[in-house]
Every structure is written in C-alpha cells, then in structure tokens.
Amino acid sequence: MMRIMNNSIEQIREALEKAESVIIAAHTNPDGDAIGSVLAFSNALNNMGKKVYALLEDYAEKYNFVPGKEFVYTGNYDDLTADVFLSLDCGDTMRLKNAEGFVNKIYTINVDHHVTNEYFGNLNYVDPDASSTSEIVYRILNGWYNMDKNTAICIYVGIVNDTGGFRFTNTSPATMSVVSELMTYNFNFSDVYNRIYHSRTFKEVKIMGEALQNTELLCDGKFVISHVSMDTIKKYGGTIRDVQGVSEYLKGITGTEVSILLYEKGDNEVKGSLRSEDSFDVAELSQKFGGGGHKKSAGCTFKTSLEEAVSIMKNEVISRFKKGE
Known part of the structure; x- marks a missing residue:
C-alpha cells in the first residue's frame, strides 16, 4: 500500500x-x-x-x-x-x-x-x-x-x-x-x-580481490563482512565507484543471508553497503547508524575510522544475532 x-x-x-x-x-x-x-x-x-x-x-x-x-x-x-x-x-x-x-x-x-x-x-x-x-x-x-x-x-x-x-x-x-x-x-x-x-574494469577486479581477502564470516556463517580502505582503492587508481557490486558478490557465499561491505570515502568517513535475503531487514539495521534504504538493500555512513566502523558493525550484528533479532 x-x-x-x-x-x-x-x-x-x-x-x-x-x-x-x-x-x-x-x-x-x-x-x-x-x-x-x-x-x-x-x-x-x-x-x-x-x-x-x-x-x-x-x-x-x-x-x-x-x-x-x-x-x-x-x-x-x-x-x-x-x-x-x-x-x-x-x-x-x-x-x-x-x-x-x-x-x-x-x-x-x-x-x-x-x-x-x-x-x-x-x-x-x-x-x-x-x-x-x-x-x-x-x-x-x-x-x-x-x-x-x-x-x-x-x-x-x-x-x-x-x-x-x-x-x-x-x-x-x-x-x-x-x-x-x-x-x-x-x-x-x-x-x-x-x-x-558482466562488465568490469581491471581496477574493479583488483579492488574486489582485496575485499575478498578481508572477508570474515559471522554468526555461524549467516553474515559476511568485509572492508576496503581508501589506500587500497587509490593503489589501483580507483574511486569509491569501483567498489559497487562487492557486497552483492559477497551475498552469493553459500549459507550467507546478509553481506556487509565497509569502505572509506574520506578521513573519518566510512560507507556501509548492506545486502540481504528475505529473512533480515538491512534497512532497519542501517537506520541504527543514520542510514536507510530497502529491506534487502541499504546503506549507512560512519563518521569514524575504518577500523572502528568495522568493530561497531560487527558488535551490532553479533548482538542482534544473539538476541534472535
């Protein structure tokens, strides 16, 4: 409606x-x-x-x-x-x-x-x-x-x-x-x-490779999280536009229901890109951090370092999982 x-x-x-x-x-x-x-x-x-x-x-x-x-x-x-x-x-x-x-x-x-x-x-x-x-x-x-x-x-x-x-x-x-x-x-x-x-630049592939190296499974494999630093993006001559598609790719991991990619946009500015299946509302999770979007596709922004943003997101996800949310 x-x-x-x-x-x-x-x-x-x-x-x-x-x-x-x-x-x-x-x-x-x-x-x-x-x-x-x-x-x-x-x-x-x-x-x-x-x-x-x-x-x-x-x-x-x-x-x-x-x-x-x-x-x-x-x-x-x-x-x-x-x-x-x-x-x-x-x-x-x-x-x-x-x-x-x-x-x-x-x-x-x-x-x-x-x-x-x-x-x-x-x-x-x-x-x-x-x-x-x-x-x-x-x-x-x-x-x-x-x-x-x-x-x-x-x-x-x-x-x-x-x-x-x-x-x-x-x-x-x-x-x-x-x-x-x-x-x-x-x-x-x-x-x-x-x-x-089915089309991507070489720099997109290299940045995705780095993101895959940083991938972690959480909560019995139901969540996957990764991160990409601005240094990594710059190393391959890319921009933040070249990380699009990474979170969607991560969601394809067998058994995973939610994928989260955190990447640096600037000093103390980290973007979160979240994707999910029907079982989890990532828009609601993103709103916790001032973001929003759709149930299965959402985003948010952290005004912190990348390391701190990863820690905050992981703690929130694990806490919700333990509570059965």
Missing part, C-alpha cells in the same frame, strides 16, 4: 508541464537506478522543450553508455536555479548531498521507492512496492510523453539495476510488463544487461 501522503501522477505531470526549467537530482554515489531515472527524465523533459539540469555525481564507467550524459550539469550549483526541483530515488534530503539546498529554494517534487522516504517535497510520489524509481518514472511518462528509444534505455537500466537483473523478489508482474514494453523500442537489451552485470 502506498502511503496517503502521496500526490497523484496527474499533479506531478501538471507541475512539470507548467515549468520551463527543471533541475533533476538523485542520491549521492549514484547507482544504476539513480542514473537511469535522472537521465530518463532528462531526455523526456528536454524533448518536451524544457531546460534541463541533471545533477549527478561522477558514476561508474560502465554506465557511460546510458543516453543523456550531455544533460549533466558541471557548473557551480550556487549559480543554478529553475522552476522545479525534481528529486529521484532519494529517501531524504541529506543524501542529495550538494543538491540538498534546492529543496528549500525551489518547488520540489519527490519521486522515490524507498520505504524510509521522508516525504520532503511539495509534491510526493513514493511507492515502496515498485521495483525501482525508474519503474515509477515509466508510470509518470507512459501515456503523457511519447516514449523514445533513449528514454526507454534509461528506464531499463534502472530497473535491471535495482532488480538484480530480475533476480530479486521486488521483480513483480507489473515490473516485467514495463520491461516488455521497453523492449519494443528496438535497443539491444542483452547488451545493456551485460554491460551492467
């Missing part, structure tokens, strides 16, 4: 129709759904004659093929204004990072699928039952915008990313119905899939 604080798709369309310019942003350290939803709307609104500013942090190289990168704004945010600020795939304003200030300055539309969303927009449309924000973007555009190949690719990228390539239980019949429609736009959907899940 969607919460009653939701506005209608018609209200969102009306607000966007009235706007001449739109700033579109997503969460920090964008994944495929953030990238896909932002660039899908960027392509669509540009084709509708709107001036579009897409705000995305640098993202993994494997997503460079996604259409719409030309809309990504690289100037000073302080100099930027528009009629509407459209936040996508972001549960709270803090995760907008440098774009957070637009929420207070510009009429804001908040579209998301995180159960932890704080409904911070002037208009809000949040559906935790949707596979992805990109699936919701399709709902908004379908029947209102004349769908095109580039926009279809973007939406497909987001859905493929957040369903784990249609492997996760958030993949619904409605999701597959959307995908079947997108596939009619004559793009190489298997190539897109392979770029997301």
